[in-house]
Amino acid sequence: MSFRTTTAYVEDVSPGSGALPPRAWYASSDAKSLSLNGSWRFRLSATADAEDDSFAAEGYDAGDWAEVTVPGHWVLQGHGSPVYTNHLYPFPVDPPRVPTENPTGDHLRVFDLPADWPADGGAGLRFDGVESCARIWLNGTELGEFKGSRLPHEFAVGHLLKPAGNVLAVRVHQWSAGSYLEDQDQWWLPGIFRDVTLLHRPADSVRDFFVHASYDHVSGTGTLRVDSEVPGRVTVPDLGVDVATGEPVTVPVEPWTAETPRLYDGVLATGGERVPLRIGFRTVALSDGLIKVNGRPVLFRGVNRHEWHPERGRALDLATMREDVLLMKRHNINAVRTSHYPPHPAFLDLCDEYGLWVIDECDLETHGFTEQGWRDNPVDDDRWTPALLDRAARMVERDKNHPSVVIWSLGNEAGTGRGLTAMAEWIHGRDTSRLVHYEGDAGCRDTDVYSRMYADHAEVERIGRGLDGGPRRRRELPFILCEYAHAMGNGPGGLADYQRLFEVHDRLQGGFVWEWIDHGIAHPELGFAYGGDFGEELHDGNFVCDGLLFPDRQPSPGLVEYQKVIEPVAITADGTDGAAGTVRITNGYDFADLSALAFSWSYEVEGETVDRGTLSVPALAPGESAEVKLPAVPAGAPAGEAHWTVRAVLASDTPWAPKDHVVAWGQLPVSARRVPYVAATTRPAPGDGDGDGEITLGPGVFDARTGAPRTIGGVPVTGLRLDVWRATTDNDDGAAWQSDLRYGLLWRTLGLHRMRHRLDAVEVGEDALTVRTRVAPAARELGLSTVYRWTSDGDRLRLTVSTAPDGDWTVPLPRLGIRFGLAAADAVRWYGGGPGEAYPDTRSASRIARWQSTVDGMQTPYVRPQENGARADVRWAELGGLRIEGDPAFFLTARRWTTEHLDAAAHRTDLVPGDTVWVNLDHAQHGIGSQSCGPAPLPRYHLRAEPAEFSFVFSTTKSVSSTPLQNLSS
Template sequence: MSYLDDVSPGHGALPPRAAFTSDARSLCLDGDWQFHLSPSPADAPAGFELDSFDATDWPTLPVPSNWQMHGHGQPAYTNHLYPFPVDPPYVPSDNPTGDYRVEFSVPWDGPTVLRFEGIDSCGRVWLNGVELGVTRGSRLPVEFDVTGVLKARNLLAVRVHQWSSGSYLEDQDMWWLSGIFRSVTVLERPVGGVPDFFLRASYDHVAGTGRVEVETDANAVLSIPELGIDAPVGQPIDVGLVEPWTAETPRLYDGVLATDTERVPVRIGFRTVSIEDGLLKVNGRRILLKGVNRHEHHPDLGRAVPYVLAREDVLLMKRHNINAVRTSHYPPDPRFLDLCDELGLWVVDECDLETHGFTEVGWERNPSDDPQWTSAYLDRMSRMVERDKNHPSVILWSLGNESHTGRNLAEMASWTRQRDDTRPVHYEGDYDCAYVDVYSRMYMTHAEVEEIGQAQGMPFILCEYAHAMGNGPGGLLEYRDLFEKYPRCQGGFVWEWIDHGIRQQDANGREFFAYGGDFGELIHDGSFVIDGLVFPDRTPSPGLVEYAKVIEPVRIDGRRVTNHYDFRTLAHLDFDWILEEDGQERAAGTLDLPTVHPGQSTDLPFPELPATAKESWLTIRAHTREDTPWAAKGHVVAWGQVNVTPRPATTTRPARPFDHTPGTLLGIPVEEPRLDLWRAPTENDRPENERAWRDAGLHRLQHRVVSDETTGMSRVVRTRVAPPARAQGMAVTYTWTASDAAVHLNVTIEPEGEWPVLPRLGLRMALPGGYDQVEWFGLGPNEAYADSRTSARVGRFRKSVDDLQTPYVFPQENGNRADTRWLELTDNGTGLRIEGAFDFTARRWTTEDLDKAAHTHELEPGHWIHLNLDIAQNGLGSASCGPGVLPKYQLHARKTAIELTFRQVTPALPG
């Protein structure tokens, strides 16, 4: 059997150990390496590992990188389908094979190891022509002892195969990308140094004291100057009163673990994780996980994510109130966990394991229950645990993802508990909870979550929920309410953090982000890889803005504020307020709050407000009092609104004879409003609703004028709107009247026959493209839909038509602004004002154009602004991989009406 088909972890590697730096010397080998790609192992050049081999004509490839991202082969995406026959442990003979060579020298003699942080999927390593070994486990570190092999000048050669037996364990819903994609380092290992260590720093929440215990084979001393500690290791060290580490207050104490020959800096966070009374607790308190799943992805570099962008990920999460990360579905670059320690995130550290593709064969021959794979499973778990055991941010070990169940997973759980009894074990696939410590499921409905919450048992976590694919997810608020209602339901992790789009350009140089199928893959899962809260370039999506609002740690409800932090008071926040009348500021001020502890509420101490006549809203904000490591002073953490003066009733005005010029409205060329029921389906519409909508013909309605009569004061147009080949229809009456330089439109809609849930219900019109400056009073500034509108506030907002668009990688319905009182579209100050109660979207392309496009660059701006004025739209849900729209947010056909007033807008006079 070839080593590619061997199910063992590999051979030649040193035992796994913690990731740490020290004052011992090291040499980073990152940079340009010589590289050659062959279509198969049989075609790979023999003897390339030898110094005598002539590789002068080989191109270079940066390390770390994925070779497909640098023009060698093509990326390929599948969610769970293996792109090769399911015939474990065998892989195809057509197996792209990359050969790497690099020369280096080190300025020391003595014990030395060579460390790879990640090789996808299988690497065979030589130094100076001597084979060091073979490694599998792509997203896990491996070290080789090179002490007796080093010379003054060294040649390192690595043969990397895209496919190996390990590929069966790495079916993780992401681009299949290959190569040495994490750093490579040569490390001096001093005699008498620190070979490895396990630092356990616990916290007694009753006494407020900490304890440190260091497990190591070294004769070492631990010093923590800030705590006055300088003591030999081997026995627990009581350190007295300490500030505990939490995700909200990530207090780290700098220390040094030292021997006579090596000094290792350590950052110590005192915290204790426990399960008590059926609850997951840290430092004696129940925690609520407001988390995301995070893949490592970069639109240009694949999985070789630079540290600066990993840091940006954490900063963005913190700024959007996220407090937890599940490292789906493999351990991240170790530096990411350093950031979580430093900046404060709870981490579920997940093993490099997923065998999801075996679902296609009924889980037959699934490695999870096959004893020949046991050593590979245990190797992957031990390499993660040993690498990451000293991180206070890691509070749960996860065995992997979507690998069904079986003896090998149970063995992993048992080994992990024996190695580390300070953290519980997680795995969603153990439905019976036979070998896990928390109950975990994914994509459960709200009703299912409530049922679980009402029962007794283990802590419950949604390891994946609220699928953030395209426009959505909807229903986040209802999940939050369940997490807060039932103590056992301790939150979860939205799927997922980032869209895995790959930046491309078309023949005309227009940029877009590619997804599955765009590289000619024969088997792919399309845009299912585009399912993040941030776009591929890490721009926050409306879904992230909504999530941030829903999970605010401070709840401002009316004139009352509640502290939803788990550990800290509100003393680090300032509160201010602003009173706006018809969207214009009338007054503002600050608020002084008493101490508000976690879980407590208090009334906000408002001054007397000035009287207002028009609709008025009071907005209260909580923002950071000082600069923090993750945000500047003044960063808004939470906000709320109070309606001070309701919207005045509409005043009836005398009508005048109706004078209509076809094709114009108040002198502006327009396509007149008419009924519209269609929206370009969202990714969450596609699984459940889109087919029903198309079957009902909602995308191709036909309009028949029944009558059109003008009688002095009004024009009444009666129509029937219906899809071809169907009997159902809508009786629609448009009644136009005029008064005081305004035109009024009343539209009544009465359904006939049976209709499915509707995408939208409202009017569609168009006006010339120059009227592209938009101002409105209503919800904003971001888009809002029936079940995703918590983050929208009432105010007056301005944007261009172009800025109203949300550039979802896969084009779909977007940009809806809700609860609009009035809207103006202008060209150099001249234009049209529309008053009423409606939602609106405004675009330079039609809904049909949006529906037809597969990528954003395919949307060609036209000469018209296409405007929808809606009574309502259907909710969003998350049916792309989860529950659909909750019943209360579904849009059903019903008898209804909409009233609008159109006025001219003219430029304001100077002065």
């Protein structure tokens, strides 16, 4: 048997053969099911034609085969290796052909039917997801084959079943014609990665049905009609509904929204089966140029979610899916785009239950064809249209009964073409209750939403103002950013600036951050692996680690920032600060009032709480604001910098978070900070003895030759000097197509990572030790003239640093401050922004208070190490026996390795702690942005090379307090 005959289906552009028509996904109350998940026998071949199909025959001996777990990916279970590319196809682009070197996994499962399995009726065998194509046999009979990795396929098998010894055989190829449609910026992971289930199908079973449940916001009524292939009756006890299928009924209801996800339990009963229903009444419409649900515009505070687990890849269990939904809800996220394929169907059940708006995206992306100017793109080739329509139908039919799904998406980055138009026309004809989305449709010919990705702030504002031009239809449609704020590494920056635009301009209906979770693979030596760590010849490195969660689902600082930026209640000062005695509360929800929240206040002086209490806030309707009176300043409150902090918390337990979970908070300044002052009363003096090379000034001992401090109050200090370099972030380094704008590249080209320090003078004056230097990169004429001026009052040292740029600086600096080493430091205590890291354009979630951590606890564990861990607006800090006060407030960073070591590291495991803790006290930092794929930092966050002066006051502290770390619920 020739290769071409054996595997012709692999390169066939058709969706497959033998599978049943698509239908709604549901669990029957009466029909039995048998999960075939678990351990399967497995054999891997290097090529598609290496083995014949004799393994599918009954009696085949697979005793010497390996075993794999289904659901699962064989490359994550010790058989071959995963491959990561962003958009390049990891095989020659010659559609629909794929290489002969095509890893092929043969799977075998032998199973018995349960003793109570019905003897009559049919049965269906369902595969919820197989990458990239599968050929199926049961008891030696071929059932068919299919493509469409993230889509369900069912086969009729009742006539082939026997009580015991059933042999299910599945051949899976890594590459197929379908792979050309699945180029989705993720790991290529072959295998049976979703559930395999045997379903009993009773006579007169429901098979397929469509729940139509609309809501009229004017009358407060819902209209229900359930269409079913088999006639039956629909009952909804809570609504007193008992009607025949196909018959509409209108009753008073509570509507379903993402904020108030009211579901009604019902039953669809036919002669042979009862199917439980979870019905949400809601109406989605394009009205007045806006996306409206139940008559009100919605603002999407969304994320893009790939399915991911660091050990199991895309084989997710229910607990992991629930964890994702709960994390989203707890971080104020209200919407999810299922990038770039329909998720496991159970995930949508969770979205219905807990409340999330969903853009359900088809399993379609042909991004790699951009390399050839979209020539031969399948979506503009009529031969592929049946496969595209099959994918659209399998998504819509499976998920059509989920109220959470409000928009269908045709796919992602697939160019343009007739096939997409055919998909849009089919979806519009099949389901009039939802809108259709596709970002690549620039003229919005086939879509109901104008969608873009990574548009910068200026362009988004133009769109919001209606100044973007373009086709008339596009100008009349609402706008969303289906991808923005690329969350790769440290960042994303600029979230608050985007959100302000969304809230000002009605046409801007929000966006979806790219993306939810880093796709790092757990690795015994590297911690988490990314592209290239498995020997791939072609890969895109750590571009696969670009999420708001780390691979182990720990929230990144980016998620904490996003939670703050999109919080649904605004708490702001009435006037310029909190001294006015009132606070403005604004309800930013689209549907819910504030009755579910409780409000509290605390009055803080120098970061410590003096008093606290509850705040009476009316149950404001969506969009309403109120000025609420704060209590009088507590009697006897000490003098010093003071703030009001007002919090909105859950008043009682909810399904997604416990009582007192913080939903929103605001901090209002009352009085200004006292700037540290040191009177210059002590004169520098040379050391005792025969010229030991020391100068003493107050508690400081300095090297007489260099003017650098050796000890401060007996605490050894090494290497204190100006520092402008940071280990570049993913956003600093940018993407390849941004080569003329990438700050990391510009900084390295200029040589800022290898600055040289020239000592010009050490001057001992009447009341100061002055050190004059020039700091400049090798091979360049640019530099920074830098003066260090030390003064003392006998107990404390004050360092004033003055810098002035020499030459024509056209590139911003990475950072500007001082760096030094301490021999011993562990606990860190500070008064300023916290608890987590913050940078100029990522500081919304940084709250002024007293905080405590450890040096190790101040590190942010990005999968690829980079600049991290800075605490912003620090007034003072204590570590290693030193107390440091800043004028003005500063950024604090402390780590057990140098910036150079951090910059050179490729994985967390490359960072080996040394004996020195390196401390950065930064006057300023350059912004973060999201240029790893999106825009650079806004100009106002650029750290320009210009004259600057800043000071630090050093003293000693006996010990660091054991006061526990504060948090937002304290």
